[in-house]
Amino acid sequence: MSYTIGPVTLPSNVLLAPMCGVSDLPFRRLVRKLGVGLVVSEMIASKAMIHAARKTMRMSTPCSDEHPMAVQIAGNEPEIMAEAAKLNADRGAAIIDINMGCPAKKVVKGYAGSALMKDEALVGKILEAVVGAVSLPVTLKMRTGWDDNSRNAPQVARIAQESGIRSLVVHGRTRCQMYRGRADWDFIAEVKDAVSIPLCGNGDVTTVEDAEDLIRRANADGVMVGRGSYGRPWFLSQVDHYLRTGEKLPDPDLSRQLNIIFEHYDAILSHYGVEAGLRIARKHLGWYSKGLAGSSEFRREVMRLSDPKDVIALLRAFYTPLIEQVAA
Known part of the structure; x- marks a missing residue:
């Protein structure tokens, strides 16, 4: 099943999640070769990227080598993130993804990643700045909220849609849950109900049946797989095949x-x-x-x-x- 993000139509609605220290170039290329709709880069700190680009006047490993791919940027300054988006557009990215889901302490301490969900006004400014800076489709990855008392993903989703974001990915946990407990796929459905743009569900997909169940319960248009791909770069192609045909492919021998x-x-x-x-x-x-x-x-x-x-x-x-x- 295809998945459409603005003018970009992907061959599959199964996406590889951005994972720091995992979804690097070698892993992304391998997963793509084995079969997936879209790969997303590891999160790139926008300020650090701009500093490196200004220093060297170039960026290595052009995104066109992995076309189509999404580059995920992170930060909390609208102008800096807009500049980072432009740099990645020049490198050949097909999609710019904004990180508002990372729960890591060092990221949220800098008031980036999932910490941004605590400031909806700043969310709107960042999204508008990035969307306005590039002609590429811009997407957003987030969590259900900061904690159980502020699960504001539906509100953030509406802000995103109004800002011109073309697709959403929602991980079914709050930031304070980190990776504990179970992802709340039913709550993702509330986010989907709040907007009309495409949405992928994310979290706890470790079997092909999980992917089907997430899509059904979240009323999602697709699924993003992260930790379920550890040691199984072929897993995403198995998910795609199952969603298309209902047939379970065995692991490679x-x-x-x-x-x-x-x-x-x-x-x-x-x-x-x-x-x-x-x-x-x-x-x-x-x-x-x-x-x-x-x-x-x-x-x-x-x-x-x-x-x-x-x-x-x-x-x-x-x-x-x-x-x-x-x-x-």
């Missing part, structure tokens, strides 16, 4: 999974360099191995390795017996 892991690992090292890449890859390798026999020992071992060749050898030693066991 272990041999195919190992090939995907090698591809991802190589891309991480190429993108970040060996030293940083080794550190960044560890969490992904842990997620990939989760639930497999001997995975705890594998994770302990991979954490101490500092040579890429040793990591490759460990992966082969871990997966080969499992693959042979399944084939026997």
